[in-house]
Amino acid sequence: MDTVFAETLLAVVETGSIAGASRKMGISPGAVALRIKALESEVGVPLLGRAGNRVAPTAAASRLITPLSDIVARTADLRHLASGRGTVEGELRVGAIATASVGMLPRLLGALRRSHPALDLFIVPGTSSELCEQVLDGVIDAAIVVEPPMPPRKGEVFAPWVDEPLVLIGPSDMADDDPLVLIEREPFIRYDRRNWGGRIVDRWLKANGLRVHDRIELDALDGIVAMVSAGLGVSIIPDWAGPRPSGAVVKTVKLPEPTPVRCVGLFHRRVSSRQDLVALLTPAFRQMAGTPDNAKAMAAAGGDMLRR
Numbered sequence: 001m002d003t004v005f006a007e008t009l010l011a012v013v014e015t016g017s018i019a020g021a022s023r024k025m026g027i028s029p030g031a032v033a034l035r036i037k038a039l040e041s042e043v044g045v046p047l048l049g050r051a052g053n054r055v056a057p058t059a060a061a062s063r064l065i066t067p068l069s070d071i072v073a074r075t076a077d078l079r080h081l082a083s084g085r086g087t088v089e090g091e092l093r094v095g096a097i098a099t100a101s102v103g104m105l106p107r108l109l110g111a112l113r114r115s116h117p118a119l120d121l122f123i124v125p126g127t128s129s130e131l132c133e134q135v136l137d138g139v140i141d142a143a144i145v146v147e148p149p150m151p152p153r154k155g156e157v158f159a160p161w162v163d164e165p166l167v168l169i170g171p172s173d174m175a176d177d178d179p180l181v182l183i184e185r186e187p188f189i190r191y192d193r194r195n196w197g198g199r200i201v202d203r204w205l206k207a208n209g210l211r212v213h214d215r216i217e218l219d220a221l222d223g224i225v226a227m228v229s230a231g232l233g234v235s236i237i238p239d240w241a242g243p244r245p246s247g248a249v250v251k252t253v254k255l256p257e258p259t260p261v262r263c264v265g266l267f268h269r270r271v272s273s274r275q276d277l278v279a280l281l282t283p284a285f286r287q288m289a290g291t292p293d294n295a296k297a298m299a300a301a302g303g304d305m306l307r308r
Contacts, residue, residue, distance in 0.1 A: 005039040006068040008032055009047060009057075013065060014124075014139065016054040069138035070273050089118035092277045095131035095143030096123055099221055100264060103242025104162070104285070105144065111288040116280065127219070128196045132267050142268035142278045146196040159282050160265040162289070164238035166201060168253040169224075171231045179253045180210065187233035188212035192219035197262045201236045204260040225250060238262035 011021035012032065022029040040047050047061040057065065096105050101123070109121060124131070124140050131143035136156070144161075152158050168179040176182055183205070190212070191198040198219070205212060215233050218224050222245045224235050229248035236255070240262075244250075266285075268278045 003072055005035045005042070007072050008035040009039055009061065010065070010068060010072065010139075012036065012048060012055055013057050013061070016056070018055060066138040089116075089120075090274070090277060091120045091122055092142075092274060092280075093122045093124060093140040094281070095126055095134060095140045095145070097128055097131070097145055097264070098125065099238075099240040099242055100144040101125060103240055104264075104289075107288050108281070108285055111284045112280065115284065119277065119280075127194075135267055135269060138272075141272060141274045142266055142281060144264065145267050147263040147265060148267065149196055149199060155270050156267070157270050158265055158267050160263050161282070161285055162241070162264050163261040164240050164264060166204065166236050166255055166260045166262065167239045168234060168236055168255060169228050169250040170234040170253065171228060172249045172251050174234075174251045177253055179255055180208070182234050182253070183210050183212055183236070186213070187215040189224050189227050189233045189235040190214055190217040191221070191224065191235065191237055192217050195219050197238060200260055200262055204236070204255075222248075240264075 008021060008025065011024045012018060015021050015024055018029045018032050018036075021032045025032070036048060043060070043064070045060040046058050047064075048055050049058050050056070105123070109123075112119060112121065124134065124143075126134070126143075128143075128145035128148070131140065131145050132148060134140045135143050147158055147160065168182060170182060170186065174182070176185075191201045193199055193202050216227060218227070221237050221240065224237055225248050226245045227233070228235050228250050229245070238261075239252070266278075266281055269275075272278065
């Protein structure tokens with residue numbers, strides 16, 4: 001089997017279209033279609049079908065995704081070994097939740113680029129639950145996510161990187177500083193309970209017997225900040241490290257002790273074809289977060305990057 005054909009199928013599945021795979025691989029849509037047809041002839045079954053406006057893998061293709069991903073990754077590793085060069089090189093596919101993408105990730109990628117200039121990182125956005133599933137399916141190698149609500153199963157690893165305390169935010173002209181009064185009195189903009197971070201907020205509210213007047217429920221933290229800044233209500237969100245929406249100004253109030261936290265870290269499989277490359281991420285984060293300039297910047301932006 002030509003691994004280029006396997007890479008092409010994976011690109012179509014990842015992007016959801018022939019055109020998307022074409023852009024990702026830098027070839028024409030016709031070339032993508034020909035490669036898929038050649039792979040279908042080799043395995044003897046259809047691999048793609050239509051799902052609305054998107055192209056979706058057939059049941060047979062879905063069963064092949066993980067082994068094909070491993071084949072492609074192992075081939076890249078073999079090329080590296082055959083080259084005889086001592087440098088770290090290859091492609092590492094890393095998922096990242098939205099706040100990590102604009103917060104810690106740029107500095108982390110900068111640190112990795114300086115240490116391992118031949119290492120290529122491909123970043124995939126998504127929610128924590130989506131990205132963890134992609135890790136387990138072999139679509140990506142690791143993911144920066146909120147700590148899963150269930151303990152890791154055999155073969156799974158979650159390495160905690162940062163504790164982000166939950167805080168109450170309100171309009172900048174909010175006079176009252178009692179978070180418990182504000183939570184029950186003001187319209188509440190809720191961090192989406194379908195997200196693992198939103199569940200932490202929901203558990204804390206219930207544990208403290210607090211009833212809120214839900215106005216809006218969003219999964220985008222920057223959207224919540226923008227709405228609170230516009231005077232639409234108050235919210236409880238993690239104090240993440242990273243920029244806030246341009247022009248948004250909110251007042252931050254600490255929650256009573258013990259303060260609930262959202263833990264963000266690295267989720268990956270214990271054993272994978274790229275585990276040596278995945279193993280570079282946590283030390284690079286520790287080094288990046290531990291430097292005086294970065295530690296000061298992280299603390300100023302929000303989030304305790306050095307707690308763990």
